[in-house]
Amino acid sequence: MILPFPREFAEDAAERSVADVAQARRLLASLAPGLAAALARRRQALAPITSAGDVERIDRADAAVELAYARLALRHGSWGEDFHAYHNEHHILEIFDSRIARLMAHVGVQALGLDDWLLLGLFAACHDLRQREPAMYSAGVGSNERASIEESFRILDLTGFDRRRDAAFYTGLELTIAGSTFDARPPAQDWEYNSVDLVQSGGALASKLDAKLDKHAPGWRDDPALRHALDLALIAADLDTANVAEPFARFVETGMRLCQEREMRCHRATGDPASALPVFGFLTDGQERFFFELHRFNSDLGRTAFSGAKQANAQPLRALTMALRARMAMLGKPANGDIVIDTMRELTREFESRSLR
Template identity: 45%
Template sequence: MILGYSNLYGPDAIEQALPDAEAARRLVDRHRPDIVPRLEAMVARITSGAGDRRHFEAALLGLARLGLRHGAFGDDPHDYHNEDHVMELAERRLGRVLDTLGEEGVPREDALALLVFAACHDLRQREPFDAPGPIGGNEASSIAETFRILDRCGFDPVADRAQYLALELMIAGSTFDPRPLPHPDGEELATAAGGSLARSLAIWLDGDRPEWSAEPAARRGERLARLAADLDTANVGEDFHHLADSALRLCRERERRAGRALGRAASGATCLGFLSRGQTHYFFELHRFCSREGERVFGARKTANGPGVRRVTERLLARFEDVPPANGQAVLDAFAALCADEAP
């Protein structure tokens, strides 16, 4: 489509092992028999009971491949980027968007695109090289694989160009840069650095592919990219126990990928940094809502969560001020206990 990443990242062994929705369903039913009915229920809700085989199969195939590649279905388990992350976006967060905005706020085709985004935006987590520009290699390779999933599930790149474009820009916009914005207090000064790329995706496209905005489907895709980014980072605006759980899962995943066992002393300092100052940095400096819709759905809860995030950080640092943590697990346990005190 407009970014041109399809030829940069080819199929891998996981795609060959799960070539279609039938294979995906067999795998998911074997490991998590609860997931297929839950996905079917979301599709039924979005379509007022009519169903949509193609979008359901695309979401199922994406979830199954992620689960086999990086989740509990395979041998490279990630604590955060896995099949449960798909479902928290596709079910709990998208459900909340639909509850708040209704069908007028999120038309059927948009909601179905968001469902497939939930399943496909994190398909790849270990890409060795990035794509040109600000889009991460994991996201660019996930775009390429998502296009192949759409092809396999009966979509046509010409007739269904709007959905291909939407998913391309939604996944691109989910690139998350942990660097702070150069001007965190000036919304008009946002650049491609800091937080979700979706906030500045249009700016980058204007400079790199100025013809993009002439196509209505691309403008729709950019708009959906901003809402999709808010869906992806909506932990800030969920109940406090969900926010805490996401931080714990991300911390475990970071330590696992770095090769630091939580029971060893080497993980103590990194876990403490991530679960204290790292959380306030993410919550107050990096995260910005990318869409008016996302802020409407999740903004009030984020505001309510803010004081608790600060208190947990202060108390966690105080807990280990005199005696450093023995290991990472000690930090995780302390963080979980402090968050439990904050949760209503």
């Protein structure tokens, strides 16, 4: 470990239930056959920078992605009993199969080395493995992220990576996952959800990782491998938050999924009357604050690939939140959060329909 993390996050039931790649692949074959297609697309995209000697390393990386995907699907996704509307296996594919492909398309596959692309894929699969750890911070890194780092190291070990030979993968994965922490402010009393809350956050830790390393790992600037790992952490943070650059309806949908997850973590069902105002606030003021104040791209490659699409979403977002406020003012206080979410979906469809005319 580069940063001084307390190492205290033991294996949980999901990790023990999917203990190796063979178990993961048996589950994936019946429950998530689409992952194999995503891995195949990634191999094809990397072909221009792949030689015969690289195949074994790609195989190991693919196995790690499969194991991480299966565990998250069981722990917080569609295979298990603790479903998180945002932080689930779908979010892995959003980054692994969509945003990384967009990054490659904009900057070219030669912009990074093969191991860099493999590491970003590992980040996509591993960065949200844990979501239920008690909120504690060490060197600015949240407990969910630290637990995810520790589990991701065990996944690398299980899939044939070696901590000495492949040290760059372990270091890179540590810094990319650490940098995905959102610098959350103290939450309201009833909020359990406080390690990654976009409404109350100060942005991704990636932009401050250099200062954290200066404090906790002095001399790191003299190590080219660590400097490169920090560069990758900035790119990874941009991939993680590039929902702002998705096609507009998809961007809105990610916000609603995160809102639903937040309400669940606050122990409120969106069908309860108590959820009405929190959902309304999240989807209006919260979305605007995240988009216009808190979010920023940290890397040159991220800005190249995603900033134009984010800019294109700015005016529609302002118009949509204004329309939601107006609709709610006309209808009166909503009965629950579901009404707000349904209204936002309806307004989004209206916006999309007008844009196609």
